[in-house]
Amino acid sequence: MSKKLIAMRNKVDTISEEEAYNHITEIQKSYTAGKNRVLDSLAGAMWIVEKMFARTGHFILEFIQNAEDAKATKVKVILQKGLVKILNNGAPFSRDDVEAICSVGKSHKDPKEHIGYLGVGFKAIFLVSSNPHIYSKPYRFKFDKSHWPDPRTVPWQITPIWLEKVPEECKEWNVVFHIPVDEAGYERIKEELQRLAPTTLLFLHNITEIELEFEDKKKIFRRKEKKEGIYTLEVMENGSKTVTSWVVFRNIIKVPDNIKEDRFTKEWNRGEVEKREIAVAFKLDDKGDLAPTTGTIKFGVFSYVPLREEEIGIPFLIHADFLVAPGREMVQREAPWNLWMLDEITKFIINNVISSFKAHDTWKYSYTNVLYSIVHHSPFDTHLANPINNEIKNGNHAVTLKGDFARISEVVEVSQTVLDLVGSDFIEKVTNKKVLHPKAKLHPSLEKRKTIDIRNLKEYLYDIESIKTAFGDRWKEVFRDYLKTLASDWFRYAQSTRESEKYQREFRMATCLIDEEGNICEPGDIYIATSEVEEKAKKLFPGKFKFLDPLLREDIIINFLKEIKVEELSEEKLEGIIKKEQFPSLLKELKDSSKDDQTKIKIVKIIKDFWKEGIVNSEDITKEGFLIRTKNGRWLEPQKVLLSAEYEPENNVERLVMNNLLDFELEFVDPIFIENESPEEKSAWKRFLEELKVGSKVDENRLVERVGILTSVKYEKEECKVENIRVLTESERGKGYDIESRMPDGSPKYIEVKASKGLWSINLTKNEYKFILDNPNNSFIYIVAFALKDPELYIMRGASLRDATISSITLAENEWMRICEKVWKPLLRSS
Known part of the structure; x- marks a missing residue:
């Protein structure tokens, strides 16, 4: 026990039990004998209890606050059927404490030193009990509605009744509350105890342990300081133990005169306060790195203990002496005192906390991830989150590969694979940005950034002069290593995935190649071929085909290019290309009136075979003025000619002519093209002519x-x-x-x-x-x-x-x- 606490206890102990009894009796008589004090206090008590303590379980936090003010180091709450016991080892009640608890709004606490609302906060107890007992040597008294014949005429909530017996707990604890509750009150308090979190201890100076007992459960919260500013919060529950670590930054701020003089400040009894403590806390992960609390800690705003309604979504915890309603639900949003507190917390984070983060070997990489937040709750957005966000976005807070700090807009993320391949100097030259350190953890909402990895490195390799300057004679080797890395990435996927057109297209778009002339080109511009086919193609069509640079023709690269459908020039394809090269001259010959019919018929058959092999399509044929022979020996466009009966058309127009059901002059395709052909080949000719839109110009x-x-x-x-x-x-x-x-x-x-x-x-x-x-x-x-x-x-x-x-x-x-x-x-x- 501290010297100050011992001194306080000794001072209380000088009051005899008889003096304490007389004090209680005196207060009781003043309420039962005098009507004015009765009516005034009762009216005030009802307003406070009904309006400011809307949630019945919140009085638990008030008792913790008052224990903190009493320099307690331990608090214990025992919930039994019909009874709640709240115990602490702080200083026993003084005469002023008793006066405060037996009135409303008349606390004798010095706001410079205390944070609780003894007297006011205690009134929340009447939402769950009409018979609370208080034991604090030498005092022992209760408030009891049932004691009075007509409780409507007596403010029983503030009229004390002396108790004769003292419970066993008073031997170990300095302050004991026994609070009888009904079933509904029991359930509400149980819910509040279940919601109580170990972070309740984080910003308290005196209390280091809170013990809870309810429904065969025993839970103990402990705060320990590992080293300056770093704390552990332990939770012992039914034999199991969990530990979280926190780093807490504290600062004492001086209250400016304009805040002291504000009406709100004076109404809340802060006009004489000269200074106050503010603090921020950041959770640490198992490795000692900063970890965002969003999603893991429900309440981020503390006024010594958590404010239940302030779920604002910041990824860290803040504490200050915020002006709050006695129910401790939320801060008074318009109070200049609170806005000043928020501004001071913001300045403290920007000017002091960030500097500590930057100097730390681990935290310098992750602090932007725990400071940046999207908040839509006033005034926490305009006075806290937004200024911090602006600093993170516009200040030098991104750690570069070289260890200095730069703006987030001035850095680029690069995968380790790419760094190993081309180095940071090359990336910085082609992007005009600094390379972000691989350990850096930037908040995903800060800026839409893409990481330069092996799949998008392509866009930076097109600057061939930069590549040659950076790598000199090794530039093709770098390119080869890039393709081998990309190929290795491709072959990590299962065969079924690699057969997907989606993935083939994705990797084709990620690939660029070098041809034999040393030019950067797309996969669609390059051919893969055997040496024999390549040699033949170069001889027949000089300069027509681009082939891969010899240095890049390693098996893993070739197999990769084949799987992403880079075109392979086979012997058959080359023959097809040769044929297609002949196609224009064949058409020209077909339209030459000096050529005899046998020659032209042969040409038509050759073109039809080209079509069947996929060398040319119907559009290639018709746009160049293709002609077909008719039974009358004329050579006409297919669109002006109908299929003759030999082709077995669906509409056998020739049969109608032969039976005098049509008397127009019509032309029909000569069956000479299908003489002695198999049924399959006849069908192929029919499809060929139909694709050429045979008869489409006949009305x-x-x-x-x-x-x-x-x-x-x-x-x-x-x-x-x-x-x-x-x-x-x-x-x-x-x-x-x-x-x-x-x-x-x-x-x-x-x-x-x-x-x-x-x-x-x-x-x-x-x-x-x-x-x-x-x-x-x-x-x-x-x-x-x-x-x-x-x-x-x-x-x-x-x-x-x-x-x-x-x-x-x-x-x-x-x-x-x-x-x-x-x-x-x-x-x-x-x-």
């Missing part, structure tokens, strides 16, 4: 319409035996029909023809529909389906539509097929 709609007319005429002649049939001219089509024929009785027969490629719905115009309604017995609709394939003629009488009442009509195929009276297939008859 298909015109063909369909004409097939419809000629099919209808053929039916009239062959089936109806009509000789005089007239097809209306274009200028006559507005009459509402297409063909004039004769009925069996010799009367006129009017036929409207509708033709299509498939089995589709039909549309009748207003004129067509009106004419049918006016002539229902003499009008017919001839519908020709599948006109270009195998025409089918469906015959519908106009009378079938006479019940319709609309001026134009669309008939779906199932409808018009239902009312047709006959179907006729001309090609089936002819075959």
